[in-house]
Amino acid sequence: MTIAFQLAVFALIATSSVLVISVPLVFASPDGWSNNKNVVFSGTSLDWTSLSGSYSEFSHFLNLFSIWIGLVFLVAILNSLIS
Numbered sequence: 001m002t003i004a005f006q007l008a009v010f011a012l013i014a015t016s017s018v019l020v021i022s023v024p025l026v027f028a029s030p031d032g033w034s035n036n037k038n039v040v041f042s043g044t045s046l047d048w049t050s051l052s053g054s055y056s057e058f059s060h061f062l063n064l065f066s067i068w069i070g071l072v073f074l075v076a077i078l079n080s081l082i083s
Helices: 002-027 032-045 048-054 056-082
Strands: none
């Protein structure tokens, strides 16, 4: 159980690092903000399917963010089982 917890924490840290580095780089590209500000503003709605369909270039970021949310819950559950 401890190894599963450590692997989940490592995956969470790795996913967080990828998101922290890649998302600002994409939006720093020429016309990145003006073309894609809808994605940022509607990203909090948790309607991933409609966002993925209309913004195919950012669907992998939305999928990665969904994985990140799942890892947060997994780490929390494993932490409660270990403690």
